Every structure is written in C-alpha cells, then in structure tokens.
Amino acid sequence: MATDSTREPLLTVSHVSIGFNGTPVTHDVHFSLFPGTITALVGESGSGKSVSAMALAHLDPSQAEVSGQAFLDSNTTLNILDNTLDQASLQKLRGGQIGVVFQEPMTAFNPLMTLGKQVEESLIYHQPKLSKQERKEAVLHAFEAVRLPQPERIFTAHPHELSGGQLQRVMIAMAIINNPSIIIADEPTTALDVTTQKAILQLLESLARERHLAILIITHDMGVVWEAAQYVYVMQKGEIVEEGSTRQIFTAPTHPYTRMLLDAVPKLTVDSEGEDSPTADSPAPALVQLEHVSLSYSHRAHAKLALHDISLRIGAGETLALVGESGAGKTTIGKVISGQLTPQQGTVLIGGDNLAGLKGKKLRQARSSIGFVFQNSSSALVPTKTIGWSIAEPLLVEESLGGTKLSSQQRLERVEELMKHVGLDPALASRFPYQLSGGQRQRVGIARAIALRPKLLIADEPTSSLDVTVQKRVLDLLRTLQQEYGYACLFITHDLGIVQEVAHNLAVIKSGEIVEQGSVSEVLAHPRHAYTRTLLDASPRIDVSAR
C-alpha cells in the first residue's frame, strides 16, 4: 500500500463518504500520505477527488455532508473530519497542520491586500508570539524557500502585479510558512503555462524532499502525475478504483478506467521520421496568408508591439497549430485573421481578398465564412435560450444578411443534422446550456461554428478546460469534421501534446514573434529555436522506460 513500508503515514484517511442533499458524491474513500512523498489523486471532474481532499481542511462547500475518519500521526485520537470539530482546533488545523495550494493563483489572493500581509496573516494566528519584525523575516524566508526573486519587492506587491507562476509560488510559501506536515495542492498547475508548470512541480518535489512534507496533488492530468507523484490513487465516480506506485500505474494499469485515462493523454512522440502526424500530401492552395503583419495595441508611444512581422499561411483544408504561452499574441493573430483587429503594417489575405479593402456586406460575408470555437463555450451561449436556438442563431443571422431563406422546418432539420455531426443527441435541442456538461457545451459551440460551412475555423484553446478523455473526443471530432467539411483551421493552443493529434503545420510564437514554423513532425523532431526546445522539455512526456 505504501511506497515505503518502513515509514509511518502522516495522515490516514478511511471510509470517507461525502454527499450533497442526501446524494452521495464519494463512497468509502481512503488514502494515506507519507512524509517526503507526493501522492496524486487523479480523476476527471466530478469524480469527487477535490471534495475528498478539501474535506480534510473543512474547505468543501458548506452543504457537504461528510462522514469518515482521518487521523494525523501527531494526534491519533482526533478525527479531523469530525463535524463537531471546534473553531480553535479547526483554525489550528488549517494553515497550521495542513497547508493548501489552490488551482487559480490569479483569483486566490485578496486583490486589495499586499502579498506580504496575506502571507503574514497566516503567522499571526498560528504563531502569535512572533513580533512584527520576526513575522516579516519569516515571510521573506518563505519567499526565498519557494525561490521567488526579490522577496522584498514581492512583500509589498499586490496580487495583480505578479504573474500566475509567481503567485503560485507565493501561495506555496503561504502553505509552508507554519511548517505543516501536509500540503494539499488542488490542480496546482492547471492554470499555468507549460514551462511554469514544470517549475512549480519541481518546487513541490524538492519541498517534499527537503522538509519531509506529505503532499497530496489533486489533478486530472496524467502528465502531472507522471512528472511529480510517487504514489497514485485513481478515482472514478466517487470511488478509488485503483492505487499503486506511479510506475505500477503507468506500466501495468489494471482497471479499465485507468487505462482509458492513460490512452487519452496526448502523446508527444518524437519520432525522427515524423510520419504519424497527418501531413497533407501536396501543398494546398493558401486560404489565409499573413505577410509582415505588425500591430500594436493603443496609441501610446511606449506601447509594446503586440505582433511583430508575422508571416504565415494556412492552406485550404489544412490545420495550422499556433503554440505559445499566454500573452504571446496567439489570440491576437486570430483576431487579425478574422478582421476584428486591423494591423498597422502588413497584409492579410483571406481567399485572396485583402480584408482591409472589404467594406459593408462583402466584409460581413467574408467574416461569415469564418467559424469560431472558444475555450469557454458556455459564455458564448445565451443562458436563457435553448441549445437548438443557439445552433440555429448563425443560420438566422446568415438569412438576415441575404443568405438563403430557410423554412422553420428546414432550419430544424439543419439543426438536427448539425447536432448529429458533432455527436450530440438531437433530443438535447430543447435543453438549456446549464443542463449540459462542459464537453457537450463545447460540441454545441462547434456546431454553431460549422453551421455556415466555414472555409476557416479558428479554434482558440478549444479543449483546455476539458477533461482529458473529453478532450480526446473533441479533438477527434474536429479532425473528422475537417475531413467532412474541408475547412482550414487555425488551432490556438499552449499544449504541444495535442498539436500532434490535430495539426499539419506548427508555428511557435513568443512575445509577438514567430520563432519557428514548419510541419508538425519536422518542428517537433528538429526544433531549431531554443524556445521551441524549452517548450518541448517542459511538456509532460510520459516515458516509462526513463523512470
């Protein structure tokens, strides 16, 4: 059961069942955490992994009904899951014995308070004897421990002045400052760029080692598990279905669900031949062509260029993946191609037309030949309208722009057809967005995008908020649809792993400049630019043999 049977667990959890309004969410969950060890609790959203872990610090939603036992090695009589735990013990537990790291560093801090103060707050209640000066020293020390540069500056900074990666380090500093024995990290890297993710995982690893911490990482990402954890619990529908050492789980998964999770992980297979990525046989005629495009937001003289000398082409029926970290300018390129932004320099040709020269109806037509899929499709759906209405909406807009008038019966049929194409049950047409799962909503978004048979599909991080298994299915769908509809696709992503699955060509962008482009197999096999190599290194690569 344990990775090292000679050590005693720091925390033993057993028979944990959690329910909401009488409906059970988890059933008889158990796990143990050992000093110096990172344990992963892996599963897809809704599997109950987060509630189970958060219940330890009583941080799950207040309506949750929790039963079960959890004992810290320091006090084997006190069940920390006890509902009747008094406030004082609870406060001692939180931040004192258990530190917590959350998923979204950008929103996890009080925006009005300096970071120093927020970390210091933890000390005030757990180590009341410290003087103000001692507290500050302790905070600065913790900042150094998590390898934050310029701790003094960060002490007085507000959350919005720091990057997500830096904030996550501050969060970790906050979690360890009272020297707890246990850290619970809930999807600690999901909101971060791939390079940052790697660094944070390395930090957690070293902290576990150096401070003999027991760290519980909750994640849906097998890549993260592979990178960081020594022991894994796999959770499905509220139950632990499999556990074992990381190596065991990756090499010899026994439960079908575990196998499915592993299959769904996009594999970055670097093959010197690069033959298994779908490459177009002959260069297709260019649908989109950007030549020497430069653009700066705002008129301020000191404004940085958002895009600098961008040249790229997307052939008809081809997919170009645009890869880079957040803020690199990926989305901006999408906006330039769709005509939402006009570059100050360079030309943008869509199907041979210069978008800048188009006006009025021509421009609207050009735009209607472009479909969009966004990261968060639910925000693009009107919450008070049915799914059917949302899918029919682009058709209606097209009609109002002079397109073919459809009878309501024809429209209905078209909506049904689209729903079938994207793998949705047409019976869902009368449902409302909130009644659908994230994957279903993303399919609705795709149905809307292809409703007008676009020549170009711009997909902006379409799967980054989806679970791996869902992501795989959505990527499959996009590929199938491309064969059927023949659209060209600009696929914006930060995840090199999925590039191989969907794209023919790849452009790597950094700080508004394209540093490298070419066919996917070629770039991945022979990255020329240092940045591409960094990205490749940071991508979780599951290589069982290397372990």
Place this chain on the structure above:
Amino acid sequence: MKKKSLALTAVAALTTLSLALAGCGSSATGLGGANASNGSNTQAAPTKGGTLTVLTSGTSINLDPASSQNLATTTGGMIHRRLNEWKVSKNGDAELVPDLATNTGKPSENGKVWTFTLKKGLKFSNGQPITSKDVKWGLERSFADTFSGGLSYHKQLLEGAQDYHGPFEGQELNSIETPDDQTIVFHLNQSFGEFDWVASLISFSPVPYGEGKNKDYGTTPVTTGPYEVKSNVPGRELVMVRNKYWDASTDSVRKAYPDSIVYKMSQDSSVAAQQIMAGSGDGKTSMLGDLVPPAQLAQAQANPAQKALLATSGDGALEYLAINNERVKDKRVREAILYATDREAYRTAAGGEIAGGYASTLITPGISGREQYDLYKPGKTGDVKKAKALLAQAGNPKLNLTLVATSSQTEKASAIQTALKRAGITVTIKTLDSTVYSDTVRNAGDFDLAISSWQPDFPSPYANIAPLFDSSQIGNGNMNESHYNNPEVDKLIAQATGTVDKAKALKLWAEVDKRIMEDVPVVPLIYSHNTFLRGSKVANFMIGTFPAYPDYLVVGLSK
C-alpha cells in the same frame, strides 16, 4: 435623479399655498368641509401679554411697504400703519377708518385731489416723529426699480408717475405735496372716488425720509405699528416685539394683545396643523398662517375638541368660470353655458357645502355697495332646457370648448365638463402647469374656459370689479381673464370710479355689476370659504366678512 425630480414636482404642488398669506387675492381657494363658525364662540377672552406663534409655510416675509402685497389686516398691518386702515367685523361690511390720518381723506369736488391730515405726536419705532414727508418718501420709494412688486394702484393714479423712477437720484414726485409736516395732498390723473381705500394699502405706510435705500430694507424696516421687528431670518423666523413709540390711544383698530409675535417660516403645513391640534410645544399658543390642509381638516372635524379650534370664513372670494369673450363671442352661447353649469356639482367637487355659498353677483359679500341679485336664476343645478333653447337660437353651433385647469382643479374641471355635456357642449380639459396656466389665461388667451377666483386687495367695489372686467386689465398678467372688452362698461366703471359721493358711487357700482352680468362674460360659481386653525390658547381668532383671513390685528392669548 428621476425619483428626485418627481419628488420635486410633488413638493412644488404642496407649497403653492405659501403665497396665500401674502394676500394674493386670486389664490383664495376654499378647501371647505369644516362645519365650524368663523371663530370666537368657544374662545376665552384675550389678555395682554405672551408670545403668539404663527406657523407658516412661507419661506420669507417681505416687510417692505414698497414691495409687499400684504393685506391690511395680516402681518404688514401689525407693524405698518398707513393713512387709513380697515376695521373688519363678523357681521357688517368691512369699514374704512383713519389710521395715521385724522380722517379718511378729503377729496376735491372732481375727486382728482385728495388731502389727508396726519395725527400729531406719532412716532416711528426709532423715535423719530412721523411727518407727511415720510409718507411721501415711502410712496416715492415704490417707484424705484429695485422696489417694484408691491401693491401699485397708486402708480396708475398719481399724476406724472409714468416717468418717475424713484427718489434715489434726487427727483421728487411732484403730484404728492407736503405743504406742512401734517398735511399731504395727492394729485391724481383721473377722478377716483375710492382713493381713500387705496390709501389703506401697505404702500401708504411711511418710511423715514431718506432711508430705505438698501434692497434689504424690507427685512427689518422701521415700523409705525404696535410692533417692531427684532429679527427676520428668511426661511427661519421673524420675531416682532412691542414698539414702545406706538401710542394705543391713536389707534382704533390694533389691539396688540401679545407682547411678541414669532413667525416660524417654512413649516410644513401638515406638520404645523398637527402640532397645533395636539397642542404640543408651542402648539397651544400658535395659529396656522396657511389654510388647513385637507387631511388635517378632516381629522379635526372628527374630533370635537379639535373642531373648536377651526374657524371658517363666510362667503369670501368669488370663484367663477371665465369664458374667453374673444373666442366665445355669441352672448347667447355664453348664457347657455351659464344655464348649463351645475353649481351644486361644482361645489361638491370643491369640497361640499362648506366650500362656499352659491354666487350670482360679481361684488362679493362683505363689501359695501353689494346688492344681491340673480339675473338668470338658473337654480343650483342649472337649467339645461334653457341652455339648449339658447343654443338653438344661436343656430346650434358645434361647440368644442377648451377648459384649461391646473392639476389641483381637476375635479372641479370635470364637474364643469359633465354639466355642459348635458346641453350638448363638448368640453376638453387641458391640464397645465400653474405657470403655463397663468400665462395662458392672463397673457396668451388661447383657451375658451378657465376656473378662477378673486378676492380684491381692498374691500371696495372698484377693487372687486375693475381688475376683472376693465378692458385695460387684459393681458400683462392682469386679471381680466375673460378678455372682456366692452367700451360701455369701461365707461361705466370710469364713471363709478370717478364719483366722489360714496352713496352715489355705490349705487353706480351695483349697476355696473348687473350690466356686466347682462353680457355673461363669466359664470359666477361660489363665494369660497376659507378654514383656519388656532391653538387652544389663542383668543379673539376671528374672520370678518372681508377679507376671508383671520384678523391678525386683534388676536391675543388667553390665560
């Protein structure tokens, strides 16, 4: 912001009463409903002393004789003596009595020259003797541009007044002569038999010669009556205390019972009425300067103890339906309107029986010279048959008349509308903001019917009739709202005005009254009644036959 502006409008409507005390004759609208007497039956006898409080919604009290429009028997009367004064009573007509003067004035035979002699030994509140020069100075001041806005009957009558711009640049008004300190002679540009009444107005109060140059003189003027002004803070409080130079033996009207009188300004009428009825704070020794608001009136009537604190006037201001004679030219049509009008329904809309008595004459009760007559005898509810017959004679014109009304007149207007409908006359009601309403009826004239009301500035037939029916009073904001223009009547008015012999003049006025009614320029509706409220210790709270306001000059406090 929207909420606020709505509130603003609502409050603006509530405060329109604030002008009532200033003696604005046209706003005397009966609120009716009180079955009380015109005061005094249950009141204890007044004694000398104490502080009387007057609660008023008015936000400032102007005491400048030149620019004030105060009635002779209210605030201004307590501090400013004038050549003549009114003696009002509950039974007889209002009388004219000499005040500063030894008698009410001696006219020349043609009524163009009036001579007054001042009593000897009279003094201002600053101890200075009062001379004829001071009276003249006071009148001259009223011609300065800075002091316009007061009762200005004299400005139309004094010879050479047209081009006179006041005394502050060294010019005198030569038509006022002061041969000695006691005598003052007025030269008029026309024969005017009621100049003695004009001389009872506040503008005939003296101002010490050479004083009153500052615009704010009216805040704390030098006084001549039993009180002087101790302080007068706009919006807050006016305090009057005894003027030690006032000699009661020279004054036949003012009783001056209280030692001091405090006006609390900008009161909310409803709050003030509640306070007086409950007798809390100064409530027992207070009187309400405004008409009693409808809610408090109803409340007081239901409670015998509070009902005794109400005083309702007798027949007062004339409420009438003005017909625009420039638009409704056919006399038969106007007569038909008179017959079609249902005065009972109108009175019900105005508040019922106590809102007033039915009117048939133009000169109102309480004014000498009034003769009761009813030229048409339409009955309380009108005579629709006769109305229809008259319209038939007129060739059954298709009548669609516009009745302009302010929002406070809505119910009255619909009573008129319903009544005229009976005779087949269509009336369209146009509700206007009060400013626009005034402009429509008193300047522009684009209306057919309007409901109006008039209480004269002084109790004489002239003041009753001329402002409403002389053709010179059409437009410029003046009160000839029916735009009635009959040269014959103008001539008759001039004749009556010029008649010096009182008895003869009054006879002529009674004829003018009837003669005008022969043309039916207006339909007399009711003589409205006003209801006022006093604290339980306020004594001698009395409303005379004229004006329909309490006589402030005689009010006192009981022990």
Place this chain on the structure above:
Amino acid sequence: MSTFASSPLARTLWYILKRAVQALVVIILIAVALFLVFYMLPANPAQLSCGKPCTPEQLQRVSAFMGTDQPWYAQLGAYMLGIFAGRTFGTGASAVVCSAPCLGYSFRLSTPVTTLIAQRFPVTASIAIGAAVLWMLVGVSTGVLAAVKRGTWVDRLLNALSSIGISSPSYLIGLLAIIVFAIELPLFPSSGYVAFSTNPLEWLQHMLLPWLVLALLNAAGYTRITRAQMVTELEQDYIRTARSKGVPERRIIGVHALRNALLPVMTLFGLDLGALLGGAVLTEKVFSMQGLGMLLLDSVTNLDLQVLVGSTLFAAALVIIANLIVDICYSLLDPRVTLGH
C-alpha cells in the same frame, strides 16, 4: 501626457485637472440647458416683480431692470460672465451689484445667489452628512449580517425590512415620525434648524429625527447592495484561501470580504451623498429646514430663475466633485486601479 507619465503624483494631478475641465464643461452645458428650459416657459419672471396691478410700462421697466427683456443668449452670456466677473443690475442709485463669483441674484430675496447658497449649505450638509454616516453604518452592518446569515430568518427579516424601507415614501415617513416622536411623544423638536455654531446641543436635537428618517430609508438600499456584494465576495477564491490559512471567520468577513464588498458600495455612497448635499428636498420640506433643497424648490415655485440656475449648478458641481473623489478614493483603495487610463 507621456512626459507626465513618469510620476504617479503628477499623473494623478494631471488626471484631476482633466476631470475638472470636463466638469466645467458639463456645468456650462447644464447652465445652458437650464436657461433654455426656462426660456421656453411662457412666463416672464419680471411679471412676479411687477406689482399689482401691473401695467405694460411697469412690466417693461421691471424686465429691463432684471435683464429678462434680453434674448436668451444675451441673458445666458450675462449670467456666465457674471460668474467670473460679477455683474450689476440696473443703473444709477438703485443699481444692484452682485460681485464675482456671481451665481445670480434673487430679486425676490434681495440677495446674491452665492450668499444664499452659503447660508443654506450648512443646513443641507448637516442633514446629508449626518444621515449618510448613519445609513452607511446601518446599511452596511445589516447587509453584512444578512449576507453572513443568508437563508436564515435574520436574512429574510432584513430583506422584508429593506423592502419596506425602499418602497416607503420619505415625505410620509418623515411626517409620521414627526407626529409620533415630536408631537405625540415630544422626544425631539418637530422642526427647524439651529446652527451648530449657535448651540451644538440644540443642533444635534434638531438633526436627530431627520437623520434617523433619512438614514433608515436610505439604509435599505445599502443593506441590499452590501448583502449582494458580500455574498459575491464570500464566494470568491481568496476567501477560501484565507480560511485555508486558519484566519478566523470574523476577520474573513470583516476584513477580507467587507473591504472588497465596500468598493462598489462606496461608489454609490459618493454619488448619493453628492446628490443629497445639493439639496435634501423632501427632508428639508417636512422638517422645515431651509437648506439648498428648499431654496431650489422655492426658486421653482417663484420662477426665481437665477437662484434656480445657480443652486442647480452648485448641486451639479457637488455631484461631479463627489464622483471625482470616489474615483480618487478608488485608486487609493484598489491597487488595481490607476488614474489617468
């Protein structure tokens, strides 16, 4: 602008200057609009000062003296010029001088508008500031209570009370309060205003009832917005973070959630207070206090055009200044906000 961008202080000052210029433009536009509205009215303000009876000659004389015989643009020009240079009405011995800044002159009250505003503002300020402090305290504390106890009977009770508060007509409530607490149970004086400098104790006695009435009615809205903001903030991630550190619930509510929740409340508060300082019409009316609201009301009733424009301009300026102060406060309280962008 870019040359100033270096120093935050310079940027703030530049921003304030820019806003002040904007405010001035708005105020001038308001003045023009007001003039136009009242010029459209058929009534001539001179008619009210003409006297009774009024002859055409007399009306002409008064109009010339007051300047209302001029076309609107000339009147407007004279008015605007008067603000900076002062102005004189009439000529010779009876001339009336209104020195700069002349916001107009009330012929009815024989007083420059500037003086009137100076007299009335302390009254309105006493009402507004006292009431505002009270309603902020009551509204925020009940709002926090409702948010913390959401779903319980406390929340429902406060919700019901605030519904009553929001829908109550303030004039009527004021009237009732006077009848009950000043007339029937004479705990407070019923009306009037005593200057603080005259007698601080009496000032307080006179202010208490209006404060309470105004505060309780206004607090209702603040209860609601505070509750809504608190509920939103309490669901934020950073609250969970604070809990995970072992911060006691009291501090989480009172420091973390409340500070964030108060930002939008503060915006509302600034605007409400600014508007109220320009005149608490109904409260002043019912409690017989001569503040700016009554001045404004009087000027409407009496067609005192110059007072109307003058006091409205003053009120508008207060709202604009309040707005600016709120923005500056925002930039001080919320580190994410910087002025000038």
